[in-house]
Amino acid sequence: MLAHAAFARLRLAHFFPELPVLGPDPKDPGVGRRLARKAILLVDNWEYDDRINVGEVFGFTEVLRAKKDPERTRSVTIALGEMPAKKWKAIVGALGLPVEKGMTARALIARLGKPAGREAFVPGQSNLLFRTRAPAYRIECTVRDRGGLSYVVVRRSP
DSSP, rough: OOHHHHHHHOOGGOOTTTTTEEEETOOTTTTTGGGGGGGGEEEEEEEEEEEEEEEEEEEEEEEEEETTTTSEEEEEEEGGGSSOOOHHHHHHHHHHHOOOTOOOOHHHHHOOOOOOEOOOSSSEEEEEEEETTTTTEEEEEETTTTTTEEEEEEOOOO
16 A cells, blocks of 8 residues: 555646636535536535545545645545546555455455454445555445445554
């Protein structure tokens, strides 16, 4: 996995240099524009993981930093199905995360080890929670019964 210092410098714009980066829009506080995926949108009051964040969003892919520490990325979320394979492969490659879209739970466990937890919020999919030690990260993988791995969240552990 990527060292914390390098993780802290990750920005979504690094992976989408062809897209414009647009600032927050008071007329769109919920950032509905992100669903169009025509630009990277900056957010400055984004609640996630029990904290207020700043960062960048593109669809459901996000790079977030705590508002109290706006220079250091703390969370990267990758919605694998909403971008070309070249893009998500670049992001997971930069993270040093050995995952592929469509992987089964069994394949993820073979690569990442025994999960620290498993949750099922909706029928047909489950979330596997993995933890790394050095460097310390929490990795959440959403795996659909049909279609496999679709969503990945990597968060720095305190």
